[in-house]
Amino acid sequence: xxxxxxxxxxxxxxxxxxxxxxxxxxxxxxxxxxxxxxxxxxxxxxxxxxxxxxxxxxxxxxxxxxxxxxxxxxxxxxxxxxxxxxxxxxxxxxxxxxxxxxxxxxxxxxxxxxxxxxxxxxxxxxxxxxxxxxxxxxxxxxxxxxxxxxxxxxxxxxxxxxxxxxxxxxxxxxxxxxxxxxxxxxxxxxxxxxxxxxxxxxxxxxxxxxxxxxxxxxxxxxxxxxxxxxxxxxxxxxxxxxxxxxxxxxxxxxxxxxxxxxxxxxxxxxxxxxxxxxxxxxxxxxxxxxxxxxxxxxxxxxxxxxxxxxxxxxxx
Numbered sequence: 001x002x003x004x005x006x007x008x009x010x011x012x013x014x015x016x017x018x019x020x021x022x023x024x025x026x027x028x029x030x031x032x033x034x035x036x037x038x039x040x041x042x043x044x045x046x047x048x049x050x051x052x053x054x055x056x057x058x059x060x061x062x063x064x065x066x067x068x069x070x071x072x073x074x075x076x077x078x079x080x081x082x083x084x085x086x087x088x089x090x091x092x093x094x095x096x097x098x099x100x101x102x103x104x105x106x107x108x109x110x111x112x113x114x115x116x117x118x119x120x121x122x123x124x125x126x127x128x129x130x131x132x133x134x135x136x137x138x139x140x141x142x143x144x145x146x147x148x149x150x151x152x153x154x155x156x157x158x159x160x161x162x163x164x165x166x167x168x169x170x171x172x173x174x175x176x177x178x179x180x181x182x183x184x185x186x187x188x189x190x191x192x193x194x195x196x197x198x199x200x201x202x203x204x205x206x207x208x209x210x211x212x213x214x215x216x217x218x219x220x221x222x223x224x225x226x227x228x229x230x231x232x233x234x235x236x237x238x239x240x241x242x243x244x245x246x247x248x249x250x251x252x253x254x255x256x257x258x259x260x261x262x263x264x265x266x267x268x269x270x271x272x273x274x275x276x277x278x279x280x281x282x283x284x285x286x287x288x289x290x291x292x293x294x295x296x297x298x299x300x301x302x303x304x305x306x307x308x309x310x311x312x313x314x315x316x
Contacts, residue, residue: 003028003037003045011048019052025061029176033069033160046167046175053201054176056208062180063213071157073144075189076112081299082190082216083144087182088117089165090198090225091124096263096270098288100130102194102228103149104278105292107139111299112146114187118154120168120178127226128153129267133274144187157186182227183209192299196222207238207245214243216302218295231285232256239298242307248294252287259285 006028009018020028031037032045054062075083084106088099103115119126134140134149141148155162164177182195183206195210195217197203203221210217217240223230229237233256237249261282263273276282284292 003031003041007041007044007048010052011044014051017048017052019055020058020061022057022061022064025058026064028065029062030065030069032164033065033158035160035163042164042167043171046164046171046173049176050173054179054205056205056212059176059179059183059205059209060212062176063183063209066158066161066180066184069158069160070184070186072188073114073150073152073186075187075191076145079112079146080303081111081146082192082302083112083114083187084295084299085185085187085191085193086113086115086227087184087193087195088115088127088226089120089178089181090222091119091121091126092224092226092265093124094265095224095230096259096265096273097125097127097130097226097267098223098231098270098274098285099127099226099228100133101274101277101284102288102291104134104137104139104274105284105288106295107134107147107149108278109292109296110146111296112144113149114144114152114191115149116152116154116157116186117181118162118165120165120174122169124224125265125267125270130271130274133271133278136275137278139278152186154181179206182206183213183215185215190302191216192295192302193217194227194295195219196225196227198222198225207240210240211243211245216241216298218248218291218298220249220291229285229287229291230256231259231262231287234287234290237291237294239294241298241302244307248298249290 234252236251
């Protein structure tokens with residue numbers, strides 16, 4: 001087997017490259033995940049897609065290849081609400097990483113939270129360093145269950161995907177896997193994905209993929225790429241249910257406001273501040289509180305089984 005023919009389509013530069021069909025994309029990534037191709041071919045795939053950019057059909061094909069190869073976590077049998085999937089891959093460089101706080105607050109609402117991820121850059125603080133804050137609050141669990149956060153490293157989900165993410169350490173550039181992990185669903189059962197993008201062009205591509213695949217999701221511009229609302233100014237949030245989308249939260253205008261009594265980006269400071277918020281000793285930043293409310297609203301809507309008519313269609 002070889003991905004040579006696929007590389008010939010996608011590797012002809014920005015103007016000459018052609019998009020793969022959904023089936024071709026699935027075949028290509030399946031071989032990469034199974035370790036059936038050389039390191040040289042993997043590098044060529046990563047750079048070619050980086051230059052060309054992924055279409056929604058290609059991302060859907062990559063998901064088609066990934067999903068049967070994922071280690072699945074069973075949704076709680078008697079939970080009235082879908083599980084929440086929280087991908088965490090960017091970490092933080094200039095701001096405190098507040099994804100663990102979001103995970104804990106969602107669990108406090110009775111939701112089962114599957115939080116997965118890994119560090120992809122050595123220069124960034126990864127949220128895994130804040131795990132003790134959730135553990136001390138009694139919110140961590142090895143199983144997916146209501147009111148708890150289940151932390152799963154990417155290596156356990158799919159070793160081939162972890163290898164693809166690690167290519168960044170060699171070439172210094174993101175690849176398709178960095179978008180794929182923000183779109184995948186490791187839960188066997190009803191789920192709501194909290195996804196994020198870093199730049200506006202990814203809003204378009206990720207929205208198109210979520211709509212094409214009929215994924216239930218809340219999509220926002222993340223804080224340094226993490227799927228948590230910026231505590232200094234609320235970003236726009238788009239809801240996706242069964243292929244339909246609408247703007248559920250408009251972006252807050254005005255300047256970025258400093259986070260009152262917030263932590264420094266240092267992991268220890270963030271850990272202790274997160275513990276204090278979860279214990280009710282410090283206030284929850286309003287943008288994150290809004291994200292929690294919208295997530296709970298969407299989870300209840302999905303559980304109701306009613307496909308809504310979007311009141312305000314999103315226009316990415």
